[in-house]
Ligand code: ZN
């Protein structure tokens with residue numbers, strides 16, 4: 001599984017992971033995956049003066065907008081960031097997929113479906129002190145795959161053991177109980193734990209992956225969102241004060257997907273296909289579906305259509321989906337995989353992406369809108385949520401500054417830039 005990892009024998013060697021070479025950090029390298037931080041959250045908080053540290057990073061370090069991996073969901077992007085590679089390489093293209101051979105759905109949220117080694121595994125096997133902290137525990141299991149060192153989640157901070165997580169008594173270290181899974185503190189706890197461990201354990205690489213709970217609930221200019229941005233900013237200031245290089249990217253953006261009256265703006269593609277092509281002739285998979293997350297009703301901007309009835313004319317079905325006003329793009333498998341760097345064996349027959357502001361669902365009966373608790377649906381998954389901030393506390397060297405100008409950066413370039421791209 002980790003064949004691609006070349007072991008460095010001395011700390012001054014570079015570490016090779018998935019064909020990319022990473023220089024050994026000369027000072028702690030902290031990468032924050034700011035979950036759901038659409039560039040609009042940075043812009044709104046900047047306009048209100050809530051994020052002085054991030055503003056300073058923008059002016060004195062490096063800032064641009066990058067593109068996330070597709071679909072613009074949490075798991076594929078966190079895994080892309082820690083592998084430095086797109087889903088075609090590591091295999092994780094959603095929370096679950098339909099196995100076309102067996103007809104069974106298979107979860108992709110833990111380490112088992114990953115086909116590539118991580119930067120953490122590479123560095124920790126080469127002797128570096130690597131620490132990974134996530135908001136959700138499921139993600140921790142995937143990201144910690146193959147690495148040695150400390151890896152835990154805020155969600156399960158109260159049950160960490162030396163044996164499994166490389167650390168115990170995390171709640172004592174942070175000075176408060178494990179946060180509720182549906183709270184802004186889930187993210188702030190990740191950052192506070194990171195600060196404490198940067199102070200006490202001197203990691204070479206520290207990865208802090210937050211939760212998008214706040215962004216699903218609040219628009220960028222809402223007071224709760226601005227407060228959250230200010231709280232995050234204060235903690236970034238602390239990380240910098242401790243001498244770290246800090247890189248910040250998001251896994252995806254976030255958009256309002258509601259109608260003017262506040263109801264979710266959803267196309268239930270499964271219901272529509274049942275009507276147009278016969279019940280059960282197709283199956284719609286919503287890869288955002290997550291039994292551990294409840295704030296989006298399993299609705300996002302990207303779904304996969306599987307054609308189960310052999311008698312259906314694929315071209316006709318594709319044309320019919322493309323003609324729907326809610327649909328921005330519908331691509332047959334091979335084209336979707338080529339364009340979005342996706343693994344073919346986990347893709348449906350047709351990948352469907354909604355226009356900005358529209359969510360795609362399977363059948364209405366499959367989605368529990370009570371999860372939204374009457375709030376506007378805000379979600380992600382499509383091309384409209386692919387733009388993410390790409391921010392580094394320190395200035396780039398000439399090579400990387402030129403590269404950043406000439407090519408479209410991806411969020412999974414962040415470790416390359418933080419480890420290889422800075423002025424010495
Ligand atoms: Zn996310």
Ligand code: ZN
Pocket residue numbers: 036074212216296380
């Ligand atoms: Zn989300």
